[in-house]
Amino acid sequence: MTQSANKTQGLTCPECSGVVPIAEGDRIVECPYCHTFSLVQGERGVRRWQVPQVVERERALQTVGNFFRGVKKARDLAAAAEIKDTFLVYLPYWRVEAFVAGWMFGRVKSGKDSTRPIEVQISEQMHWNDAAVDVAEYGVHQVAISKEQLRPYDSDRLHAEAMVFEPSESHTDAMIEAEQHFTYRGRKSRHLRTKFFEKFHFLRQRLSIVYYPLWVSRYEYHKRNYQVVVDGVNGNILYGKAPGNIFYRAAALVGGLALGNLILVNGTWLAGLMVSNSDEDGNILLLLMPIAFGIALIAAGYRAFRYGEEVEEIQKGARKATLAGQSDSSTLVSALTGGLMGDKADMESVMRSGMSVLEELTEGRR
Structure with a gap:
């Protein structure tokens, strides 16, 4: 096992410099090339992942062209809109995974004019993610992230191919918001006519940063500028602005x-x-x-x-x-x-x- 702290930074093997695939949650990993075991520690205690880009620029531009159509939008938008710039960005998102265990005690409707007591147990693995930067310009507060999409974070490669934003939001606030979201989902799991007591526990919490690819396309319509954001993984429109009809x-x-x-x-x-x-x-x-x-x-x-x-x-x-x-x-x-x-x-x-x-x-x- 690698003991030196400087050798555990990053996600490359300290012996052969090969890329080591790391499943989410693993702390000890084995290099598939030289079979060296290493201890995984994220920078500043927070693990970093990236989601690889799937959608190319041409497909993103085609999606933007489809966005110009719609009854609510200006009738000549598709013809008059002029795309000025289209570029790839990687935005950081806080991702929290936790096992939520909880109980709710209350009463539910039973029959036409009566209620009955009930105990609701919540036992579920939950995930939450939210932008780790101010996304007022891009409008994408959360994205769909699965464990299968996560890849080791390669800072040099990402900065070479796209614009990469670094986290600026507090990780403490992220944990608080995640627990509030898990509480909301727990409460929504069963509607109670009257609730007497509730208690939720968040077990095995894991906080990480995921860099997610987005295509940003800026266009001009009658000397006014607008923006469209396309998912870099599935090619869907996540956010967009257009002149009205x-x-x-x-x-x-x-x-x-x-x-x-x-x-x-x-x-x-x-x-x-x-x-x-x-x-x-x-x-x-x-x-x-x-x-x-x-x-x-x-x-x-x-x-x-x-x-x-x-x-x-x-x-x-x-x-x-x-x-x-x-x-x-x-x-x-x-x-x-x-x-x-x-x-x-x-x-x-x-x-x-x-x-x-x-x-x-x-x-x-x-």
Whole structure:
């Protein structure tokens, strides 16, 4: 076994300089060439991995060309867009692996009007990853990383073929966020009507840095600059911005207000008649359904018009992982409106607009 600390830096054999494949989690490895055993220690206590590039530049450019098409985007985008630069970057991502063991005690619904006690056990291997640098420019907070993709980190090779960013975020914060995400996933494993107690343990935690390849393509449209980010492994669009379609925005606003208020007024009126003529319990949900659908359509039209000048697309898997403790109210609003309501100010503005139209239609009906 190699004893010298300087010989354990990097992922090459200290005897023959051959590349030593290291499975994730291994501390003692054997060189496949000279059969020398070595102790693996990551730089500053954090192991570094890299995911090899699979997608070439030509395929990335083809994917960017497909991104220019879409009803929400400017109609002449594909013809007028001029790609200025396309380059490969390796962004560092914190990756945390842990075995999560926990328990939740509470009650679940049993029958129509009763509940029963239940004990939920969580025993699962979980993974979490998040960008170790500020990705406001690139928009990719997390990527899909499997153990089979990981390769030994080769700093010289990566810097020779692409732009490589070094971690700037705290590894302590990364561990905290990972535990919060694991807690969130544990809670989501079973819905409890009432929860009395919960406890989660995070065992065999492993923190590492993974350098992931991304193709960044910058283009110009009518003297305005935009950017598209393509996954360097599977070739999917992870993030992109494009100019919006003014005709789509206008049609969405008019259609959303018209159809939304139609459902809000007539749908609520019809639901009210059905509820008043029925003796069954639970009909309040029927009364709320047209209100929710009407507000959702109004919100969709309003959002498309107000924010449609610039279209921003983020793949669901590239968004920041959900953490425990985040507002449930925002999740509920997003579920009712398809994620189109925006912040509280947008909600209030849309509600005022919808209610004013509702009052006018009600007065006209009288």
